[in-house]
Amino acid sequence: MRAALIQLNVSDDPQANLVQTLDCCRQAVAGGAGFLLTPEMTNGLSSSRDHQRSVFRHEEDDETLAALRAFAAQAGIWLLIGSLGLLTHDADGRFANRSFLIGPEGDIRARYDKIHMFDVNVSETEVYRESASYRPGGRAVVAEAPFGPVGMAVCYDLRFPHLFRRLAQGGARVLTIPAAFNHITGAAHWETLVRARAIETGCFVLAPAQTGFHAESQGKGRRTHGHSLAVAPWGEVLADAGTEPGVTFFDLDLSQVDQARGRVPSLHHDRGFDGP
Numbered sequence: 001m002r003a004a005l006i007q008l009n010v011s012d013d014p015q016a017n018l019v020q021t022l023d024c025c026r027q028a029v030a031g032g033a034g035f036l037l038t039p040e041m042t043n044g045l046s047s048s049r050d051h052q053r054s055v056f057r058h059e060e061d062d063e064t065l066a067a068l069r070a071f072a073a074q075a076g077i078w079l080l081i082g083s084l085g086l087l088t089h090d091a092d093g094r095f096a097n098r099s100f101l102i103g104p105e106g107d108i109r110a111r112y113d114k115i116h117m118f119d120v121n122v123s124e125t126e127v128y129r130e131s132a133s134y135r136p137g138g139r140a141v142v143a144e145a146p147f148g149p150v151g152m153a154v155c156y157d158l159r160f161p162h163l164f165r166r167l168a169q170g171g172a173r174v175l176t177i178p179a180a181f182n183h184i185t186g187a188a189h190w191e192t193l194v195r196a197r198a199i200e201t202g203c204f205v206l207a208p209a210q211t212g213f214h215a216e217s218q219g220k221g222r223r224t225h226g227h228s229l230a231v232a233p234w235g236e237v238l239a240d241a242g243t244e245p246g247v248t249f250f251d252l253d254l255s256q257v258d259q260a261r262g263r264v265p266s267l268h269h270d271r272g273f274d275g276p
Contacts, residue, residue: 001147001252003035004028005228007241009212012046012219014055018064020245022071027247029075035147035252037080037208038068039228040097040114040155040180044085045210047219049133056095058087065100073106078145082178082208083114083154085134094135099152099178101143109145112152113137116160122184130156140166148173148254151203155179158193158207161200168201169267173257175203179224180210186225191237198231202261204252205231211243233260 006024010017021042028036043064046052059065064084072079079102086096097114115138117131140163141152151172157163158177167175175197181190190209198205211226228241230250239250261267 001034002032003037003206003230003250003252004031004033005206005208005230005239005241005248005250006036006038007209007211007226007228007245007248008039008042009245010041010044010210010214012044012048012051012055012216014043014064017042017044018067021064022067024245024247025068025071025075025079028249029077031247031249033077033249035078035080037082037176037178037206039082039208039210040178041085041210042082045180045214045222046216047222048216051216051218052085052095052133053087053093056085056087059098062086069102069106069108072102072104076104078102078104080176080178080208088135090135092135095133097134097154099154099176101145101150101152110141110143110150110152112141112154113139114154114157115140115163116156118156122182126182126184140170142167142170142172145174147252148257151175153177155181158197161197164197164201164203165267168203172201173203173254174252175201175205177205177207178209179207181225183223183225186227190225190227191229194229195231195235195237198233199235200266202233202257202264202267204233204257205229207231209241211241211245233257
């Protein structure tokens, strides 16, 4: 299957971001892609909780979700919406960071709420507390698709290999890791970790990313690493989108999953052990 990574440089304005996203989706379809993948926070990045509350919507009212579902139905393609920031009915008012797999009829085939929250001190000026605004999910998801079962994850999940082992052992042959990876940690760790998850599981790993400086109407903005990646089950990088927004094409050949797992069947070699 021909597939496409959509790399975005979003602001904190969901309507403007949707225009950019749909334009990239049209380019991807025109290039022959039948499976499109957008990055984490496709509808917008913001460091202001008040601003997020003013522009985010509940899932049933979200304009980005509705427009991308309509596009998938019109084009007859599969679409991974990497994630959307959404309002919830949680008592503490925290949002959801939710990934969607959309089928060619525009129906939602699967939802996944990001499990691991980005609570880190990257530097003196780069401090993040995602859990203050977003509530973590609690359920791993493998979704069925004609090109193979898809294990869904989001960004910081990348650093927790046990999640991806569970997904692979649960049937996943393709892993999706949409991201808005920090530019400092991205330069140091992004490609190494994405390739490691592919090698460990014998899965294709598809990681569409945000890139560049993201301006905010309320806040200082932030910078993301870019370099959306498609990695084969043996660890080869099939596509690297670099640092510019746009569309990057690659081909999925699921026979490579069986080949890689046949050579090193480590998913079947777990052993119990004592300690520490």
